[in-house]
Amino acid sequence: MEDVVLELNNLHTHFFTDSGEVPAVDGVSLSVHKGEVVGIVGESGCGKSVTSLSVMKLVPNPPGKITEGEINFKGENLVKASEKRMRKIRGNEISMIFQEPMTSLNPLFTIGNQLREAILIHQSISKKEAKSKSIAMLRLVGIPRAEAIINEYPHQLSGGMRQRVMIAMAMSCNPELLIADEPTTALDVTIQAQILDLMRNLNEEKETAILLITHDLGVVAEICDRVVVMYSGQVVEEGTTREILKDPKHPYSKGLIKSLPKMHEREQKLYSIPGTVPKPKMDRIGCRFSPRCEFAYDRCFQENPELYPLDNNRSSRCFLYDEVEGDVTEHAETIT
Ligand SMILES: Nc1ncnc2c1ncn2[C@@H]1O[C@H](COP(=O)(O)OP(=O)(O)OP(=O)(O)O)[C@@H](O)[C@H]1O
Ligand code: SF4
Ligand SMILES: [Mg+2]
Numbered sequence: 001m002e003d004v005v006l007e008l009n010n011l012h013t014h015f016f017t018d019s020g021e022v023p024a025v026d027g028v029s030l031s032v033h034k035g036e037v038v039g040i041v042g043e044s045g046c047g048k049s050v051t052s053l054s055v056m057k058l059v060p061n062p063p064g065k066i067t068e069g070e071i072n073f074k075g076e077n078l079v080k081a082s083e084k085r086m087r088k089i090r091g092n093e094i095s096m097i098f099q100e101p102m103t104s105l106n107p108l109f110t111i112g113n114q115l116r117e118a119i120l121i122h123q124s125i126s127k128k129e130a131k132s133k134s135i136a137m138l139r140l141v142g143i144p145r146a147e148a149i150i151n152e153y154p155h156q157l158s159g160g161m162r163q164r165v166m167i168a169m170a171m172s173c174n175p176e177l178l179i180a181d182e183p184t185t186a187l188d189v190t191i192q193a194q195i196l197d198l199m200r201n202l203n204e205e206k207e208t209a210i211l212l213i214t215h216d217l218g219v220v221a222e223i224c225d226r227v228v229v230m231y232s233g234q235v236v237e238e239g240t241t242r243e244i245l246k247d248p249k250h251p252y253s254k255g256l257i258k259s260l261p262k263m264h265e266r267e268q269k270l271y272s273i274p275g276t277v278p279k280p281k282m283d284r285i286g287c288r289f290s291p292r293c294e295f296a297y298d299r300c301f302q303e304n305p306e307l308y309p310l311d312n313n314r315s316s317r318c319f320l321y322d323e324v325e326g327d328v329t330e331h332a333e334t335i336t
Contacts, residue, residue, distance in 0.1 A: 003035075004034075008030050010070070011070070012027055013066050013067070020282070025050050030235060035209065036226065037226075039213075039224035041215060042229060043273075043276075051213075052096065091118060091121070094177045095178050099181040104169070105154040105162060107153065111149055111165050112134055112151060115168060118172055119134060134150055141164040143161060149161075160187045174206055179211045183212070217260050220241060220245070229248075236307075239312070245257060250318050251289060252293075256273070258271045286302060
């Protein structure tokens with residue numbers, strides 16, 4: 001499709017460690033269109049950050065390596081792009097808000113200096129104009145005393161303030177794709193809502209495509225058009241936010257949504273999916289969710305499910321949706 005900004009095609013990013021090969025991203029395919037906000041959700045360790053760092057080609061190598069697949073950005077396969085080309089793309093056509101802000105702020109330069117430089121790379125305006133623009137951007141992300149803050153260094157700011165500076169930097173270059181990895185986790189609820197508003201404005205006014213990584217389904221409901229659910233390095237379900245939140249198909253997505261705190265309901269104890277995300281392993285046999293799945297049956301321990309297509313561009317990596325399977329109805333009945 002013409003308006004596809006990012007398309008991952010069977011992406012594999014593996015780590016080569018002393019204890020063996022770790023397929024952290026294990027055949028991920030997804031796409032983000034112009035003007036679209038796509039969320040990646042899943043518990044800790046399922047490969048969300050490694051997927052986003054792969055797009056920026058920022059996975060540390062060694063031990064990490066993209067071993068297979070394509071990252072098509074506006075038709076160009078970034079897997080094949082040189083580091084020189086990537087430096088042009090990063091912070092220009094693709095911006096990223098990292099989970100840990102210190103990774104993208106330079107401790108040796110003031111906030112003002114870094115913001116101004118980021119603006120000057122992309123816009124031919126005077127230094128003075130860039131300075132006023134920096135102050136305006138800082139105000140926009142809710143930073144008080146912006147005139148004073150531009151003279152401070154990253155370590156002088158709180159974690160939440162640094163996160164907002166990074167968001168200001170990422171947005172100031174009008175990227176075509178913004179990747180935000182847990183952009184609001186460290187922030188309090190009020191600031192979180194402001195940041196989500198800012199991202200939504202950027203998306204609506206400039207048609208910026210956004211790939212938002214979060215474990216917070218509340219954030220997803222706020223801002224995402226579509227959701228990709230990841231588990232143990234793979235996509236297990238994909239669909240519109242509305243469909244996935246209202247009627248999740250994959251047993252893992254069902255568990256995630258069941259564990260959301262419900263408004264208007266004073267539940268004593270929140271549901272949580274029993275067990276934990278397994279460490280990614282090579283050549284694993286059986287559905288990765290089977291040790292935790294309440295619907296698992298014999299086939300789940302012997303074969304690996306594919307991502308089965310459902311109606312309305314939805315898909316689910318679960319045998320219960322494999323229509324070829326003769327006994328699908330019998331098993332599918334268990335989850336309806
Ligand atoms: N440098 C590394 N060496 C080996 N394994 C790694 C390395 N970095 C990440 N991994 C593994 O890759 C998997 C995916 O990690 P990732 O950071 O992408 O998870 P995540 O979904 O972003 O989790 P979180 O919600 O905690 O941020 C994990 O099993 C992790 O242990
Ligand atoms: S394939 Fe089997 S174990 Fe995996 S999610 Fe579906 S029912 Fe559960
Ligand atoms: Mg992460």
